[in-house]
Amino acid sequence: MPAPEATPLCLAREAMGTRFEFVLSAGDLDEVSLRAVGEEALDEVVSLGERLSWFSMGSVVSRLAAAAGAEPVRVAPDVFSLLTLSRQVWLGSAGAFDPTIAPLLRLWGLRGRVSEAPPTEEALAQARTLVGLDKLDLDPLACTARLGVPDMSLDLGAVAKGWALDAAASMLRAAGVQTALLHGGTSSIHGWGAPPGQRGWGVRVAPPPGSSAPPLTVLLCDASMSVSAPHGRRGVAGAGHVIDPRTGLPAGGAELACVLGPGGAACDAWSTACLVLGERPPGLPEAWTTLLLRGGIWQVRGPQEACISQG
Amino acid sequence: MADLDRRSFLTHAAGAAAAMAIFPEILPGAVRMPQGPLPVGIIGYGRQGRRLTVELLDKLGEAAKVVAVCDTSDSRVQSGVGRAAGSEGFADHRAMLDKVKDLGAVIIATPTHEHRQIALDCIAAGKHVYCETPLAHTAEDCLAISRAARGAKAVFATALEGRSNPIYNLARSFYRTDAVRDMVWLYAQSQQKTTWGRKGDWWLDPAVSLGLPGEMGLQQFDVFHWYRNSYPVAVEGRGAIRLHNDGREMADTVRCLFRWADDVELTYVASLASSLGGRYETFHGVNASIKLAWSHGWMFKEADSPQLGFEVYANRQQFHNDEGITLIADATKLASQGKLKEGVGLPYSPAYYALADFFKAIAEGKAPAGTAADAARSTIVAIAAAEAVKTGKSVSIDPEVLKGA
Numbered sequence: 001m002p003a004p005e006a007t008p009l010c011l012a013r014e015a016m017g018t019r020f021e022f023v024l025s026a027g028d029l030d031e032v033s034l035r036a037v038g039e040e041a042l043d044e045v046v047s048l049g050e051r052l053s054w055f056s057m058g059s060v061v062s063r064l065a066a067a068a069g070a071e072p073v074r075v076a077p078d079v080f081s082l083l084t085l086s087r088q089v090w091l092g093s094a095g096a097f098d099p100t101i102a103p104l105l106r107l108w109g110l111r112g113r114v115s116e117a118p119p120t121e122e123a124l125a126q127a128r129t130l131v132g133l134d135k136l137d138l139d140p141l142a143c144t145a146r147l148g149v150p151d152m153s154l155d156l157g158a159v160a161k162g163w164a165l166d167a168a169a170s171m172l173r174a175a176g177v178q179t180a181l182l183h184g185g186t187s188s189i190h191g192w193g194a195p196p197g198q199r200g201w202g203v204r205v206a207p208p209p210g211s212s213a214p215p216l217t218v219l220l221c222d223a224s225m226s227v228s229a230p231h232g233r234r235g236v237a238g239a240g241h242v243i244d245p246r247t248g249l250p251a252g253g254a255e256l257a258c259v260l261g262p263g264g265a266a267c268d269a270w271s272t273a274c275l276v277l278g279e280r281p282p283g284l285p286e287a288w289t290t291l292l293l294r295g296g297i298w299q300v301r302g303p304q305e306a307c308i309s310q311g
Numbered sequence: 312m313a314d315l316d317r318r319s320f321l322t323h324a325a326g327a328a329a330a331m332a333i334f335p336e337i338l339p340g341a342v343r344m345p346q347g348p349l350p351v352g353i354i355g356y357g358r359q360g361r362r363l364t365v366e367l368l369d370k371l372g373e374a375a376k377v378v379a380v381c382d383t384s385d386s387r388v389q390s391g392v393g394r395a396a397g398s399e400g401f402a403d404h405r406a407m408l409d410k411v412k413d414l415g416a417v418i419i420a421t422p423t424h425e426h427r428q429i430a431l432d433c434i435a436a437g438k439h440v441y442c443e444t445p446l447a448h449t450a451e452d453c454l455a456i457s458r459a460a461r462g463a464k465a466v467f468a469t470a471l472e473g474r475s476n477p478i479y480n481l482a483r484s485f486y487r488t489d490a491v492r493d494m495v496w497l498y499a500q501s502q503q504k505t506t507w508g509r510k511g512d513w514w515l516d517p518a519v520s521l522g523l524p525g526e527m528g529l530q531q532f533d534v535f536h537w538y539r540n541s542y543p544v545a546v547e548g549r550g551a552i553r554l555h556n557d558g559r560e561m562a563d564t565v566r567c568l569f570r571w572a573d574d575v576e577l578t579y580v581a582s583l584a585s586s587l588g589g590r591y592e593t594f595h596g597v598n599a600s601i602k603l604a605w606s607h608g609w610m611f612k613e614a615d616s617p618q619l620g621f622e623v624y625a626n627r628q629q630f631h632n633d634e635g636i637t638l639i640a641d642a643t644k645l646a647s648q649g650k651l652k653e654g655v656g657l658p659y660s661p662a663y664y665a666l667a668d669f670f671k672a673i674a675e676g677k678a679p680a681g682t683a684a685d686a687a688r689s690t691i692v693a694i695a696a697a698e699a700v701k702t703g704k705s706v707s708i709d710p711e712v713l714k715g716a
Contacts, residue, residue, distance in 0.1 A: 032557045033509035040358065047362075051369060057658035060369060074372030076365065077396035143372070143396070174386045 018185030069150030092283020093273035098245035162264030253278025355421035460683030471681030477640035491596025524696035548699030609635030687716035
């Protein structure tokens with residue numbers, strides 16, 4: 001008889017206001033060793049979350065906001081890379097993804113509730129003067145960043161989970177973990193290897209409640225994946241939690257957007273852009289796969305199309 | 312018992328918040344080196360080295376620039392070099408000291424038993440040194456490092472994070488001015504459910520590791536030493552394995568009882584099998600008790616204790632039946648701005664304040680908050696505790712050995 005397959009190890013931790021779960025298969029590691037490396041990777045997720053947290057006075061986000069309109073802030077190289085990536089996606093999506101969106105999120109009650117009523121046009125216009133990644137100065141030589149207008153602030157929540165999963169995956173792979181599925185809040189996912197007898201990790205993408213569209217299953221293997229949708233958390237007047245930075249209004253481009261590709265942070269950023277635009281962004285490289293749900297119809301495009309099935 | 316005169320302290324404190332406003336620089340950004348960021352090498356890029364590197368890169372960029380990462384593991388070197396862009400990787404600290412000519416300071420975060428040779432080499436090379444604690448795994452090594460650091464021209468700082476922590480300094484000012492009065496007893500715990508490593512990790516090796524008393528307890532023991540200006544004379548201990556009985560010999564759950572010459576006792580418990588309560592220290596006095604939890608601190612006053620003056624506006628927090636006065640660094644300024652609650656808890660990690668103090672010591676030519684001698688003495692106490700846990704017997708702590716540090 002063949003030896004029974006080892007049960008995968010499941011670990012979880014609260015971070016970034018959500019739950020991160022890791023499913024790890026042993027490879028050459030014994031269970032305690034696997035648990036140890038998994039816990040260390042989860043520690044890293046917590047640490048990265050604190051570094052980007054809007055709520056931590058010590059985070060890079062808080063320091064940049066405190067110095068907005070004044071002097072540049074020296075940031076860690078990995079944070080600088082994340083800001084550079086954000087700028088690339090901002091450019092590639094014609095501003096549909098924009099981490100300077102924080103003032104608009106505040107108006108919609110998505111970063112502390114300021115009002116029960118939807119924001120007025122004047123308030124939106126005023127807030128929009130503080131939005132735009134063109135107002136973020138990045139100096140690669142000095143490794144500094146500067147928000148150009150006083151009261152500007154960054155919200156890196158749209159990319160933080162994928163960024164953390166990238167780092168965790170890197171640690172786990174270096175430690176010898178050969179098969180794993182990691183997710184943060186079920187919307188940012190990274191998988192490599194495959195469960196026994198499978199070609200990848202089956203990840204179901206469910207349509208929003210009330211949609212007539214069928215669910216899709218993505219066979220995820222050595223890739224990241226990110227799902228964005230307006231449903232779930234709500235702001236004032238029932239606004240969805242994704243705001244279009246170009247208009248200041250709740251995003252209405254698509255009912256759901258999903259991006260598969262080689263990096264978690266990038267997947268997170270591009271999926272937000274897809275949702276806002278309601279279509280594949282012009283600057284998204286061909287190597288990335290997109291799933292868009294519009295009008296109850298799925299549109300799938302990209303090299304991993306064959307890994308996606310109904311059901 | 313107290314160094315300062317209690318009456319004069321209360322005179323300053325009464326009716327004003329002056330006594331609480333002793334650390335105006337809890338927010339970072341203040342540490343700048345006169346000649347620009349100091350080139351720094353990280354020696355040891357494990358969990359602790361990574362944590363310190365992040366603090367340097369994230370928050371101390373005006374004080375330090377990480378130019379070299381050294382570790383015996385190639386994958387760790389690659390990881391460190393990847394994080395600290397532009398830095399150079401090394402497998403041996405001597406090669407790093409030889410090659411990186413403009414290196415100004417080093418951070419030593421290697422396994423404890425490797426500290427001695429690395430520290431001595433760095434001191435001999437004239438570098439400023441920040442060394443993790445425990446300082447070493449034997450008293451002999453502790454004393455050797457302490458002696459070498461005493462003769463060094465450069466700064467030698469140690470990771471005794473309580474000593475540079477603004478909340479701990481504030482609480483100590485209350486303690487030292489007798490606000491708690493006579494000690495009843497002392498308590499500390501470190502509880503965190505974790506696997507804490509895997510086979511082959513050095514900290515699970517009883518031959519070179521001080522186990523939980525050293526790796527988790529030492530910084531807490533040092534808080535009591537620092538507050539009391541004295542050291543215990545004996546320690547009893549017990550240990551057990553409660554979580555992963557996978558052949559490891561190092562206890563994952565320990566209890567120690569330290570006794571001072573004045574008969575005050577400290578109970579210390581640590582466990583990697585249960586998380587309840589986390590990590591904190593308490594000083595129980597007849598007038599008040601102080602609870603310190605690294606990012607937060609509270610004072611619990613007895614109903615019959617005298618007024619200190621600041622209670623009127625103090626921020627309070629309820630713990631079941633007890634009401635704690637939150638210890639807030641920079642409270643006067645915050646209170647005047649109506650932002651007292653925003654000051655609850657440290658904005659940055661204790662490690663940040665320890666590193667910031669190191670660079671300030673270099674810039675200002677002053678002694679660091681945690682010296683090699685401080686760390687040597689607290690490590691010798693931890694060595695005794697580790698021995699007590701291992702043997703289950705009472706272990707004496709020789710004051711003469713501590714004096715040699």
